[in-house]
Structures are given as structure tokens and as C-alpha cells.
Amino acid sequence: MEDKAFFELNPARSMIAIGGQDRAEFLQGLISNDTKRIGPAQAVFAALLSPQGKFAYDLLLVEEGARYLVDCESARRADLLKRLKMFKLRSQVTLDDLDSEFVVVNLFGGGALARIGLAAHAGAAKALGGGVVFTDPRLPDLGVHAFLPRATYGATLSDLGFAEAPQGSFKDHRYALGVPEGSHDLLPDKAIPLECGFDELNGVDWQKGCYMGQELTARTKYRGLVRKRLLPVRFEGNPPPIGTDLTLDGKDVGDIRAVDGYRGLALLRLEYLDAILANGIDVDGTRVTASIPNWVKLPAVA
Template identity: 35%
Template structure:
């Protein structure tokens, strides 16, 4: 019996942050409220440049001994180094735990799927459709899959699932320092607390939020025979953005929402490369979304 799909994600890593100052240390750096997390709870967040651009986006899980950061493996060394740079006199220990802990995604499974022995399980805080995250040794994850009746899926299967949910990720859909937090939809995916105190890049984030000046957004796209990531998204002679992830007939694209809306109001077709595409609003998106003229 298939009770869900589990994919172990080799492109994700785990950083541990512990010590008596771990909570104020993280809370003062990232975009989300860390102080409110209880053991077993997780949030999505980001570490920004002073100019408000996203250096790293990651999930933070609080546990009895501190925090685990679920991040892109490509970001591991730089994120660990950046956290160490901000450590100063804080009483915290920062360690890469990726050799002993693996990250897995579980979807199409019961909401209360049990954690692996000696590990952690939590709902992915970005979007309900993504399912759950599990952190444990790879052996324990495989044992849990067998015990719970989860089908072992490939990382590419989860990638297709992520794209189907319209959720962008750093180091896949954008590079470090390339986009603003609003561009990356971190505000839409529960990654920003607009009421917390100061953190790196807060002034820019707050200004864009209150003035409504975010012009770029990630959107889902659908089309037959989508081109490779990097293809231009256009409407006539107008450049709207670029395709960033593709799985079958679905993809993600970073586009100028205002230009896309203007093009659709004129009845212009939108293309990725030479392929006609439809822009699709993800279930979680609350921003003004471009729609075709009636």
C-alpha cells in the first residue's frame, strides 16, 4: 500500500545552531520571527544583504537542543561562514551536520506522518501542497519509508512536485544576491514577519511591502514542450522575464508582473522561447496576478 511518496534530497544540507544565545542570534539576522517557535515547529525564512536581496533562503526547525537549518547544499559553506561572521561574542555553536543528517520530502501522505527514529518531521511551512519535511540519517529515513509504506521517489519526482506547487527555491530559481525577497515570493510563502524588530535588509523589505513596489514575482507556467531554464519569457517584443525551472509541461518563471498584465490586457500571447505558455496563479499567491483580457 502506498501511503505517500518520500524523496531523499541530496541537494539539501543541514546546519545546526545551538547554545544559550541561539534564539536571539538567529532572530536578529533573518526575516522571520524565530522567538515564537516552539520545539517541533518550523518556519521558512531568509538571510538578506543590507540592500534587501536574498543571500540564502532556508527552513528553520526548532528542537529541544537548538535549531536545524534545512538549506540548499550549494549554500552550505557560504551560509555557515556567513553565520560565523555574524557570531561575534554570541554564545552559539554553528556546525554543518550534513554528513550525519539527510533531508527528505514527503508528500501525498497523512498529515501526521511519524518522524523517523531519532529524527524530525514537520509540515513544510512554505505551502500546504508541498507536504512534510523529514530530517534524520539516510538509513533511518529509508527504514521509516519501509515501515510506513511510503514509496521511495527520486529527487526529480520531488522537483516536479515542487514546480507543480509554484514554489521557487534559492540556488535553483535564483542565485545568491540576485533577487529581492519580494521577487522570490518569500513574503507570500510565510517567510517574513513584518512586525518583528530589526534584521539585515529590513528597511528595504518594509519599504517594498508598504509602498507596494514589488514588480517582479515568480509565477507558475504551463505549456507544451517548454524550453530549458534560462529561456526568455516574452510578449511580442516585450521582455517579461525568464524561465527558471522546468518539469514536463510545467515550469516556474520570474516575470515583471506589471508588464505581463499590460501584455495580457492587449491580448498578446506570452511565450517562453518560442513556446506559448499560460501564467498560472499558485494556490498560495495573494499578490495582484495578471489575467487575460475578457
């Protein structure tokens, strides 16, 4: 029997479009991935960083006709468009807000890829229902990302056998896999991409030319400066507030970065990770335990 597959509207994410003949060159100097990889059959994950190499925006991009469809954070969509316009200058580029026309939908569950007819490799994309669907370019285990017309997405997915999931189901699935998303999980102008898995999640192309924040990102990688990692945690008891410092044997070992029910994300110091994994951490009567997802590749700690 085919596994169940679910869909969930993701109001935290929205769509914009970047068009015009200079769109590839324009974005190439801004984002952490290579625009040459973006096509109608291939989506990519990328970050737009600050000049200091810190997280600013996370993006999922796929091509449709003569434009890129871009997934971005809903609450910061206007800020992103404003920032892109600042860099536009004389480039032949168009920037459009598609939120009134399209929605971002997450499709997940064991049967999601089969129902859509997508390969299980990161970013595989195809047209569907007046929009575009693609295997999540960060991690195929996340499922399928869909850009679909707002008026018809529910009918399209129901006809394909998807059941509507309770709100928050995909977030729980994403946290279980330890994948961060948006400013709720990644502090703008503070989070370091390589501490948050952007390399393993296919968000950085190390062969492309310069982009904003590239020098500091490369230095972090090649000089072995990653000393912390954002990892999934579980809470046994009342979840501690975001920002709570974590200590073990009187030592500062990290802090809570995201909370959603009994799951969350914490930025943990690698030098103490073995002890954290073995012993857990007690915070005001709540047990905090961490895990390492199979996609995470940790650097050796001297």
C-alpha cells in the same frame, strides 16, 4: 482507501545545527522570521538576506533540544556556515555541519500527513525516528519535510508505508505549486524576496525588530514596489534556457528563472500579466504559459 504517500531524498538540501544559549538572539538579527516562533512543535521558513535586502539563503528551522536544526542548500552550506561565523563575534553560539549524520527528505502525496500524524497547518512539527518531521512551513500542500538519520531514514519511512518516489518527483510537485527553492530558482544578491512569494509563504515576520535587509524589505512592501512576480510556467516544446527574455507584442514582459522538464518558473511583469495569462508567449517555437497558484496574492497594479 488512503491516498498513496511517497518519500524522496533531497540531495540539494542539507542540515546544519545552531546551538548555544545565545542562538535565538543571534539569529533574530539575521533572518526574516521571528525566532520566538521556532520550537520543537513548530518549524518556520525564513531568509537570510544581503544588507541590500536581496536573497542570500533560504532556510527551514525547527528546534531539537538546545539547538536549531536548519535546512539549507547543500551546494552553499559551507558558505552559509562561513557567513554565520562572521556574525558570531562573542555570542555563545555553536555551528555544526550535520550532513554526515542526517538527510533531508520530502514526503508528499495525499496520505503523507496522515501517515506521519501531523496537522495540516504550516510548520506543525514532531519527533520521529531519531529526527524531526514537520508540515512544510511554506505551504502545507508541499507535504512534510523530514530531518532523519542518514543510516535509517529509508527503513523508518518504509515501515510507515511510504513508497520511494523517482528522483525529481518532488521538484516537479514543487514547481507545479510555484514554490521556489535555493539558488537554482532564486538568484543570490539579485532576487527580491517579495517578488518570489516569501511573504505569502510565511517567510517574513512584519512585527519583529530589525534584521539584515529588513528596511528595504519593509519599504518594498509598504510603498507598493512589487512590480514583478515569480510564477510557474509550462513549456509546450523545447524548454528555453534559463535567462531567456520573454516578450509579448514587442514588449519585455519577463524572463525564465528556472527550468525542469516541461515545468519552470518565470519572473513576470505584473502590468502585462493579464495578457500573458490570456495569450501565452512564444519563444523560438515553444509555447510558454503561466498560471497563478491559489496561495499567491498579487498587488493591485495601477
